[in-house]
Amino acid sequence: MNHYLKKCLLCMLLLAPLTATADTGPTVIVIKASKFLFQPAKIELKKGQTVILEFTSSDRMHGFSLPDFAVRADIEPGNPLRVSFTPDKAGSFVFRCDIFCGDGHEEMAGEIIVRDGG
Amino acid sequence: MAHLIDRRQFLHLAGIGGGVAFVSGLGFDVFAADGLTDGLPVEDFYFVQLSDTHWGFKGADKNPDAAGTLQKAVAAVNALDKPPDFVVFTGDLTHTTDDAQERRRRMAEFKAIVSELKVKQVKFIPGEHDASLDKGEAYQAYFGDLHYSFDHKGIHFIALDNVSDPAAQLGPTQLAWLQADLQVLPANTPIVVFTHRPLFDLYAKWDWTTRDGQQAIDMLMAFENVVVFYGHIHQEHHHLTGHIPHHAAKSLIFPLPAPGSAPKRAPIPWDPAKPYNGLGFRNIEAYPWKNYRVEEKTLT
Ligand SMILES: [Cu+2]
Ligand SMILES: [Zn+2]
Numbered sequence: 001m002n003h004y005l006k007k008c009l010l011c012m013l014l015l016a017p018l019t020a021t022a023d024t025g026p027t028v029i030v031i032k033a034s035k036f037l038f039q040p041a042k043i044e045l046k047k048g049q050t051v052i053l054e055f056t057s058s059d060r061m062h063g064f065s066l067p068d069f070a071v072r073a074d075i076e077p078g079n080p081l082r083v084s085f086t087p088d089k090a091g092s093f094v095f096r097c098d099i100f101c102g103d104g105h106e107e108m109a110g111e112i113i114v115r116d117g118g
Numbered sequence: 119m120a121h122l123i124d125r126r127q128f129l130h131l132a133g134i135g136g137g138v139a140f141v142s143g144l145g146f147d148v149f150a151a152d153g154l155t156d157g158l159p160v161e162d163f164y165f166v167q168l169s170d171t172h173w174g175f176k177g178a179d180k181n182p183d184a185a186g187t188l189q190k191a192v193a194a195v196n197a198l199d200k201p202p203d204f205v206v207f208t209g210d211l212t213h214t215t216d217d218a219q220e221r222r223r224r225m226a227e228f229k230a231i232v233s234e235l236k237v238k239q240v241k242f243i244p245g246e247h248d249a250s251l252d253k254g255e256a257y258q259a260y261f262g263d264l265h266y267s268f269d270h271k272g273i274h275f276i277a278l279d280n281v282s283d284p285a286a287q288l289g290p291t292q293l294a295w296l297q298a299d300l301q302v303l304p305a306n307t308p309i310v311v312f313t314h315r316p317l318f319d320l321y322a323k324w325d326w327t328t329r330d331g332q333q334a335i336d337m338l339m340a341f342e343n344v345v346v347f348y349g350h351i352h353q354e355h356h357h358l359t360g361h362i363p364h365h366a367a368k369s370l371i372f373p374l375p376a377p378g379s380a381p382k383r384a385p386i387p388w389d390p391a392k393p394y395n396g397l398g399f400r401n402i403e404a405y406p407w408k409n410y411r412v413e414e415k416t417l418t
């Protein structure tokens with residue numbers, strides 16, 4: 001499957017309408033990928049609360065992989081990608097770049113902390 | 119009979135000191151009961167697997183002898199009592215660089231050093247450090263095909279490339295090639311697969327997987343006698359998927375922690391009290407149609 005097709009599948013399954021705005025829809029969290037880090041690298045979310053993750057890259061292709069929730073995306077420069085995400089369990093979960101991007105690729109990772117709604 | 123290295127001689131080799139560690143691989147500790155297998159002329163032999171040499175890596179806290187460890191390994195292989203039939207490097211021959219010229223320089227240097235190996239044949243497969251940034255262009259210029267197969271003394275060897283696509287996939291083209299390569303083989307053909315990354319989901323949180331690796335495993339499941347030797351995780355590791363064992367080799371630059379045993383998959387620092395600790399290579403003795411024996415070697 002090529003990247004385009006894969007992304008379309010992602011769109012159908014996960015992508016929120018691009019018209020969603022902060023005041024009417026879920027919060028948009030912009031995650032910037034660049035060699036060799038994610039900004040922010042630590043994201044705090046509430047269990048059960050839907051957010052939109054918006055991925056952008058400022059240099060080259062990176063990946064976003066959050067295996068605990070089976071979320072993954074290709075992040076291409078000039079092509080922001082939005083993914084709707086509702087964490088259904090609390091805890092601390094690692095996400096990392098899964099597209100080899102160079103010398104610092106191994107360290108290109110971050111953490112999503114999901115707190116119980118209560 | 120056909121056994122060139124007999125059991126006594128082998129145990130002797132394994133038992134001697136001088137930094138020789140012996141570990142039998144999972145499911146590999148049984149010797150062939152006899153030398154005759156289905157009336158086919160087979161011959162015992164061994165080959166050597168070296169992995170993750172990362173030529174060009176710099177980091178004194180991780181390996182102060184980064185510019186000398188490869189030569190040390192070459193000397194250790196040359197010092198083996200009996201030369202192996204061949205040597206295989208399972209990827210990350212060089213350490214990655216964004217500079218295309220420097221990448222080629224590292225490959226040329228690596229090639230010159232391993233040309234000192236006193237063996238008839240040296241085989242290579244790429245790691246992501248060699249091939250991911252330019253889709254294997256420089257690698258192919260220096261080391262040849264990214265994936266291929268060959269036959270040696272009754273065993274069918276398959277070298278798979280799960281790194282030249284930076285997304286760590288074999289891809290549909292290579293999977294179709296694998297299917298065609300396997301199609302003509304009888305189900306009892308012994309098959310040895312070389313690959314850089316684990317084909318199975320070893321530890322997804324550290325991305326120790328191959329996205330479409332399961333498709334290759336599914337194809338291989340139809341064969342009775344398959345074993346996979348790989349690298350990438352810089353440590354010895356043994357795992358079974360169904361009846362197929364997967365054996366990860368040590369690195370020759372720095373070790374990595376066991377999957378999930380540390381918060382980060384960061385290199386284990388060099389221990390001046392135990393230089394070269396966790397580094398090594400392995401001898402693999404093949405008893406065609408029956409079994410293999412893995413002997414881990416350390417550097418001292
Ligand atoms: Cu990366
Ligand atoms: Zn490596």
Ligand SMILES: [Zn+2]
Nearest residue numbers: 210245246350
């Ligand atoms: Zn690797």
